[in-house]
Amino acid sequence: MAIQFSRRRFLSTAAMTGAGVLAMPYLSRAADRPMVSHGVQSGDIGVDGGMVWSRADRASQMMVEVSTTESFKNARALPPIYALPESDFTAKLLIDNLPAGQDIFYRVKFRDLAHTDIVGEPVVGRFRTAPADRRDVSFVWGGDVAGQGYGINAEDGGMKTFATMRTHNPDFLIHSGDTIYADGVIAAETKLPDGKVWKNTTIVPEKAKVAETLEEFRAAHKYNFLDEHVRAFNAAVPIFGQWDDHEVTNNWSLSKQLPATYKERDITLLAARGAQAFREMYPIRSNPNEPGRIYRTINYGPHLDVFMLDERSYRGPNGANLQEKYGPDAYFIGPDQMAWLKRALLASKATWKVIASDMPISIVVENDATTHTGSEAIAQGDGPARGRELEIADILRFIKSAGIVNTVWLTADVHYTAAHYYNPDKAQFQDFEPFWEFVSGPFHAGTFGPGAMDNTFGPEVKFVKAPGADNQNLPPSAGMQFFGHVQIDGKSGQMTVTLRDRADVALWSTTLDPKLG
Template sequence: MPIRVRHLSRRRFLTTAAATGAATAFGGLAAPYLSRAADRPQISHGVQAGDVSQGSGVVWARADRPAQLLVEVATTESFKDARALPPITALPESDFTAKMLIENLPSDQTIFYRARFRDLSHIDIVGEPVVGRFRTAPASRRDVSFVWGGDVAGQGWGINPDDGGMTTFAAMRKHDPDLFIHSGDTIYADGPIPAEVKLPDGKIWKNITIPEKAKVAETLAEYRAAHKYNLLDDNLRAFNAEVPIFVQWDDHEVTNNWSLSKQLPDAYKERDITLLAARAARAFHEMYPMRESIVEPGRVYRTINYGPHLDIFMLDERSYRGANGDNLQTVYGPDAYFIGAEQLAWLKRELLASRATWKVIASDMPIGIVVYDDAANRKGSEAIAQGDGPARGRELEIADLLRFIKSAGVRNTVWLTADVHYAAAHYYNPDKAQFQDFDPFWEFVSGPLHAGTFGPNPMDNTFGPEIKFIKAPGADRQNLPPSAGMQFFGHCVIDGASGQLTVTLRDRADTALWSVTLDPKLG
């Protein structure tokens, strides 16, 4: 779903705000408070913004009771020029979450928003405000900075105050990025969070816990709770208040390596994977500031235009895939789907229509890294790679896409991904590939943001990936805790004047591990 919204100048925004009489808080709705904060509806898990374009963005908050979300926006931190927006309700049916599309914003402008909740039963009772901000996409060729990564609260590594909590989000926040691409595994619905984990050196990792994370998620309430658990972290809430999120999902939002062929382990009483996926999808869409498709409700894949230098194509490599298995088909069909025929056709159209300098394909799984469905026995296919040799199974879809990108003359595509819990940079070289009908391109891998560190995984030579950088713990040191320091994120900066893209892979201490600057191809 393309996001192309007309934008206002800052002067026009201010004129509109003044004309609506919104310079006072919520147009006069800020009624007297009760004496105790507990008597007023509260924002329970911070605020978030997301899917920001040149003239709009989505704001999210969750209440602690049935309430109305009140939002005002301004171009100054003082809220002198504030514009109040019509309230929307937060009800039990959505777990008291509410998200609002804010339109008619000036481009390339820092937008401050102030959110609070008003009691539904007593409209004169209004809670304390929480302030957030985001920057709208530019209409001009200015510098653009963004971060990406995935894999949060996995393998039992939850929020440990003694370790500083989810500190990778604090490291990313230091760069004051324009946006954050969350590459999936936003939660680990299949991963309980114990109170303590004994480390190899004898020390104890101590987690903040909640009752719902004592078991795998099966009910809608448990899926919702897994998302809310992450939002208990101070670093994440501070990050969310300042950096808009562009989010996609992968497997752990439901359960490990899920597809329609998933055989659930004994920990699950609910045996219907389709029902679990439906509950998980509902919780996912409730908990993030995503623009929702009116064409296909619940759709994750979408295009976000972020100015002349950047278009982002958010993929969904989970909802439309064929069953996990050997996936060695030589003829493309439903069994070999990874993103599926409809999404593939959409991606081709959007890439062809893009006029941005850089076309970032946000893929929740890597192309050339082998990810087994049955990791213990090294069997089956969970991702794209099928092993060395010509394109087969899910690789047929990627081969078709890469061939199209070359033949259509689409320039400057870059793939960003996570999933495998280590950092890497891959250069796909047709001269070294089994399938060669494509132009060279880069794939960058980051994560985990806060989960166990694994890898490295074997590589598949079908598309000729050259490993230019890798940092992984090694086969004898798997599932390292966040305290081991091997948590990774990626940082991209597009130079406004030259259009050059610099990609840097960093760890949670914000150490730059490796970097490359790419020149855009013109014409």
């Protein structure tokens, strides 16, 4: 539900309503009160507001106060909404009609359904609304959390990449997918190749097996929220979320043949449960025409529009994908989403158009690494555009013919970091303008790569950091955990992209000058 109020009403009613909420009585024992169980989040922030999320430990009502000051002196209470078992006690609230370019503080607590004077302790979060003017913008991106059995290890400091990203005080995070590893077991200990032991000090029973039930998918998300760095980051930095395969199972498409570890054999049912848990656990705005839709445009002021893609829900089967003519078997983004992306790019007035793609364009990702057959991602191997590459060729041709400038692709998925410059002079398909794709991650998972590159669109690898073929699946303790940081200068419009590791070492950087359309 959307809560609408003007800036004048926001300021003029704050003192009266804020005082009333703060005067509510509290019980002495926390166990008697509904509590925030997994922190707070905000997301999909625009010029006038965004989503706020939290989860209770029982059926209750979520109560939210918002203020333009950290002291909550001018707080205004919003109408409460329900947190019920049907949504695993999660609740999301759209707060709009806020002032642009403003730090917003929000306070969440839950109250008992039967006894409205019984209220839990509040948890505070913050976000910054998008600017209406040309001010500086800063954000981070990447993906892959709790993969390959690497969970929360207190001896290694927990999920430290989130703490490092938070030090940059970014306006938001683009979470490029693999927010969980629903197909990954989190055991108490994992023996590493060097003989050392990785100790997952936080364990939940549901993570002892692959996720099959809705409760098990939900538990995978809640497991990550147990990390102190993740909770602190979520409370301070808005999240623009998208999903990839591990929100369901590795390399899933509707043709997926599930391994023997699964009792549930219906991939469609597994995908539906994974999608429901993802939507419940992330502060994504709901589309009235398609409530479950993940692809969307986020307008973040005059300098930036972000186009969040969904490369799972509409794809055809994983397989050879070598078709020369476009059809259902070659779908990756799908016709409806393709049409939306073209319309959205054409309508964009922002300086920069960031296309958030959960999978890279030209890194070869096999569907089956054992048999070396079929494709999981876009790339089909060297040569002309085929199969899923036909959609990318169509998009790139459209961008060129429509005169759309300053497109940048951001992605993750492959568990290493890289910078790719796409040069039509070196490509098999050449009907496009040069552009950049930047790869980052994992946030907290095994490190792999580098992958083989497909020459269809002429990628030049300007930078790569990966463990190498003889040193795969490095644990987070090896330090090769990566994220990307983007800064847009408000005056010049220049975009600086920096690839960093979890120790905050700037590994590589470039500054892009905006072109005039």
